[in-house]
Amino acid sequence: MAPDLPSDPSKKGRQIFTVSELNRKIRSSLEQEFPILWIEGEISNLRIPSSGHCYFTLKDETSQLRAVIFKNMHRLLKFKPKDGMQVILRGRITVYEQRGEYQIIGDLLEPKGKGSLQEAFEQLKKKLVKEGLFDERHKKPISPFPHKIALITSPTGAVVRDLIRIITRRFEGIHLVVFPVRVQGEGAAEEIAKAVGSANRMPGVDVIIVGRGGGSLEDLWAFNEESVARAIFDSRVPVVSAVGHETDFTIADFAADLRASTPSAAAELVVPEKEGVLFFLSESLQRMLQVVSKKLGQERNRLSGFMGRKAMISPISIMSQHLIRLDDFQDRLVRSIILGIREKRQEFAGYRTQIRMLSPLLRVGRLRSILTERQREIMAGGKAKMLLHREKTEGTISRFFSRIPTGLVRNNRETLQSFNVLLTERMSERTRAIRDRIGGNIGKLEALSPLSVLFRGYSFCRISETGAILKDSAQVKEGDWIDVTLNRGELRCPVHKVIVPPKE
Numbered sequence: 001m002a003p004d005l006p007s008d009p010s011k012k013g014r015q016i017f018t019v020s021e022l023n024r025k026i027r028s029s030l031e032q033e034f035p036i037l038w039i040e041g042e043i044s045n046l047r048i049p050s051s052g053h054c055y056f057t058l059k060d061e062t063s064q065l066r067a068v069i070f071k072n073m074h075r076l077l078k079f080k081p082k083d084g085m086q087v088i089l090r091g092r093i094t095v096y097e098q099r100g101e102y103q104i105i106g107d108l109l110e111p112k113g114k115g116s117l118q119e120a121f122e123q124l125k126k127k128l129v130k131e132g133l134f135d136e137r138h139k140k141p142i143s144p145f146p147h148k149i150a151l152i153t154s155p156t157g158a159v160v161r162d163l164i165r166i167i168t169r170r171f172e173g174i175h176l177v178v179f180p181v182r183v184q185g186e187g188a189a190e191e192i193a194k195a196v197g198s199a200n201r202m203p204g205v206d207v208i209i210v211g212r213g214g215g216s217l218e219d220l221w222a223f224n225e226e227s228v229a230r231a232i233f234d235s236r237v238p239v240v241s242a243v244g245h246e247t248d249f250t251i252a253d254f255a256a257d258l259r260a261s262t263p264s265a266a267a268e269l270v271v272p273e274k275e276g277v278l279f280f281l282s283e284s285l286q287r288m289l290q291v292v293s294k295k296l297g298q299e300r301n302r303l304s305g306f307m308g309r310k311a312m313i314s315p316i317s318i319m320s321q322h323l324i325r326l327d328d329f330q331d332r333l334v335r336s337i338i339l340g341i342r343e344k345r346q347e348f349a350g351y352r353t354q355i356r357m358l359s360p361l362l363r364v365g366r367l368r369s370i371l372t373e374r375q376r377e378i379m380a381g382g383k384a385k386m387l388l389h390r391e392k393t394e395g396t397i398s399r400f401f402s403r404i405p406t407g408l409v410r411n412n413r414e415t416l417q418s419f420n421v422l423l424t425e426r427m428s429e430r431t432r433a434i435r436d437r438i439g440g441n442i443g444k445l446e447a448l449s450p451l452s453v454l455f456r457g458y459s460f461c462r463i464s465e466t467g468a469i470l471k472d473s474a475q476v477k478e479g480d481w482i483d484v485t486l487n488r489g490e491l492r493c494p495v496h497k498v499i500v501p502p503k504e
Helices: 019-033 116-131 158-170 188-201 226-234 251-255 263-270 274-307 315-357 360-381 383-402 406-448 450-455
Strands: 037-047 054-059 064-069 086-096 101-111 148-153 175-180 207-212 239-243 460-463 481-485 490-494
Touching: 019 086, 019 101, 037 064, 064 086, 116 226, 116 251, 148 158, 148 188, 158 175, 158 207, 158 263, 175 188, 188 207, 188 226, 207 263, 226 251, 239 251, 239 263
Parallel strands: 064 101, 148 175, 148 207, 207 239
Antiparallel strands: 037 054, 037 086, 054 064, 086 101, 460 481, 481 490
């Protein structure tokens, strides 16, 4: 007989896995083999969905690897990753079983060749520069003699003691207010920003000093946060930044109105030395007294010179001489005026005599007398002789009138007509101007007239009993009567309800 054979020879001596079992074993092996590792590569296909997780691919010249940084770790990154950025990622290798793909789950990401904090510093600095938070035009001047200074720093460090000691030594009596805050670690930036706002709300604060001692970039990071920079920029009180040593620069330094290399230097910049101020005032007082004394001496010499003059010694005598001269001038002026009037009067009388002699009426009268005499002679000598004399006389009269300058009469007539036309035009212009002004005033009166307001549908009210104009509902009470004046007619109305507006 043949030996017994298995029913399915293909399964003899084989271990068969499901896909899930194989992916699970591969995942376990990878996680045990590579618990924590560092990988260098270039970021590509960066994607941050609404969940907040960060998905991207790390690649080099020939290979690529999927990577993910979950939300809780991504939130702690100090910079924003971008496609094309060379980075170093720390994490652990695992397998995403549903797709059978292996990937690295990162917990720390740093830019290659530059720390993450430095990259975050540069990114925030560029952002705030673009927004204009560091512009010089926003810098506020520091008061040269502050009365109240707010100190925002750690209450237990050496910085606060140095600030108090130096400020008190340089100028005692200045009011110091300390706002205790954490200057490093979680939540320090929020405390600093809040303290800046509290100092602004405190009355009388002239300047704010924000500072701490030196340290690493990580130690000083609270002063590189955006919230601190914006709080300093929004402060209405000038802010002096005194963070770290002379070589340390923070975002707060750029946003502040004044940067001090150290906290001690900040105290010296903000508070003047009292002895120096007193010495300066003393020197200024001496110089002022010297200038005033010199000026008084010069004016005293000028006054002495004036007092030595004759006018100052005997002003009455000089005034008497001037009065005599004035009377003399007055007499001479009166005589000159009288003489001039007399001469003009004589000249006028001569002109009047000449005009009278040249008067045509006088000549006509003479000729008429001659005519009358000739008529009598003609009556006596005969009619022919009379006619001859009449012709001669009429010819003489015609020749006389022909000698009168007709051009003078014509010119005077044209001048009179021109004056008449000009006078008529001026009167018309004046009449139009007066009419326009009266029309404008009538328009203004109509615009300001209360009747115009009533015509547009408005009305005004008076208290019926007293006739007083009603301006406030508190002037009447329920049951009173009021008169309402409209554009046409009046109404008498009872008051049923009084609504008094609230006081402003």
